[in-house]
Amino acid sequence: MREIETNRLLLRTLNTNDSERIEELAGDYDVAKTTLTVPHPYPGGSAKNFIESVLEAEKSGRLVIFAIIEKEQQQLIGIINLSVNPTYRRGELAYWVGKPYWGKGYGTEAAKSLLAFGFEELNLNKIFAQSFTNNPGSYKIMEKIGLKYEGTLKQHVARFGEFYDLAHYGILREEYKS
DSSP: OOEEEOSSEEEEOOOGGGHHHHHHHHTSHHHHTTSSSOOSSOOTTHHHHHHHHHHHHHTTTSEEEEEEEETTTTEEEEEEEEEEETTTTEEEEEEEEOGGGTTSSHHHHHHHHHHHHHHHTSOOSEEEEEEETTOHHHHHHHHHTTOEEEEEEEEEEEETTEEEEEEEEEEEHHHHHO
16 A cells, blocks of 8 residues: 655545545535546445546556545545656646645645655656646646646636636656756
C-alpha cells in the first residue's frame, strides 16, 4: 500500500471500502460540475466499479491515484491522481475535494505532495493540469503549487450540455527543482 503523509493529510491507495464516502461527496452537484468525469446524479453502487477500474489502470503504470484522507477525523475528503504518459514523461494532475472541505487548503496540500511525488518518485519531466475557467478554486491550487498558466483551450470540453473553456497550467522538472 502506497502512502504519502503531509501535515494534515494522508494520501493512500483507494480501496472498495471508500465507495460509499466517494458517492456521498462526489454526488454533490457542486463537486460534480467542477470535473469532467464525475457523474451526476452519482449512480448508487458505481463507486465500487470506479475504484476497481482505477486500481486496474494503476497496474499499467499510466495512473497513480490516491484517496485524500483528513488525518484528524480519519475520513476520505477527496481523490487526487496523476495520469502518466511514460513516453513523454509527463503527468496530468487531477483532483476533487468534497464541498465541506473547500477553502481549507486541503487541495493545495494534497496537490503539492503529488507534484513532489511525480517529479521525485516517477521521474516526470512535466506535470500539467487543466481547469474550467469558471472554477477559480481549482486553478488557484495550480498557481499555489507553482504551475504556470500556459493558455486557454476555447470550448474544449462539453459538460452537462454546455461547452467550456479550459485553463491549462504546467510546470517542468527544471522549474520545480529551482
